Amino acid sequence: MKAVVIGGGTMGAGIAHLLLAHDHQVWVVEADAERSRAAFAGVKASLHRAEAKGKLGGREADELLVNLTLAEPPADAELVVEAVPENVPLKQKVLGDAAAKCPDAILASNTSSLSIADIAEGLPGERVLGMHFFNPVPVQQLVELVHHEGVDPANVAKARALAESMGKTVIEVRDSPGFATSRLGVAVGMEAIRMVEEGVASAADIDTGMKLGYRWPMGPLELTDLVGLDVRLAIAENLAAELGPRFEPPRLLRDKVARGELGKKSGEGFFSW
Incomplete structure (x- = not known):
């Protein structure tokens, strides 16, 4: 082909x-x-x-x-x-x-x-x-x-x-906002970022909890680093516009993107690469 x-x-x-x-x-x-x-x-x-x-x-x-x-x-x-x-x-x-x-x-x-x-x-x-x-x-x-x-x-x-x-x-x-995977993945990712923002737990501990407690192969914050914080921000903004404030990006995510902390591709995100 x-x-x-x-x-x-x-x-x-x-x-x-x-x-x-x-x-x-x-x-x-x-x-x-x-x-x-x-x-x-x-x-x-x-x-x-x-x-x-x-x-x-x-x-x-x-x-x-x-x-x-x-x-x-x-x-x-x-x-x-x-x-x-x-x-x-x-x-x-x-x-x-x-x-x-x-x-x-x-x-x-x-x-x-x-x-x-x-x-x-x-x-x-x-x-x-x-x-x-x-x-x-x-x-x-x-x-x-x-x-x-x-x-x-x-x-x-x-x-x-x-x-x-x-x-x-x-x-x-x-065809619907975020389809199936992005809609669910971003919902969990945004909540994980809010938890870091609120001091609930460290990024590493949140990810470990999801990997060992829910058998995720990768935690939501490591995944955000891999995808790119800027990419996740753009998707979350689109979903918030379509589906409402539950997808509104946390301030921490916006601040990291503004500082150029985009995840693996920049060397720094929720983790250092």
């Missing part, structure tokens, strides 16, 4: 890795040459880490990279996945450009919280759906498939079959 990934950051590189590891041809589209080089380096590094851990089924990373192209998408692409920042107009623009260039492709958004119906407005809505991968994409088992009223069920079925063919477990969710 010919697949296109728009945006080669952490999530885009992970999606490209996953597709390459399952023998698909992948085009990664970035804004400029510098970002294209960074995207290639990210995919290459990810594949080499997987090779070192024996996760590529005996194949070599460089063998798979032959199927990676940094260029405009081919007209006969079957899947386009955008992984650009959480901004509806930006996602509409990149998917709109892709829709014109790839007339038969499924147009998938990797958004974790934005309305798929809003993104689909002005686009061929029957081809637009949400395909929410989780970080790190090659490792995390879940794909959240989000459908709005205008999507063709056949395209949902194709997206599901593709995800399952790559070893993912799929849940299907109606």
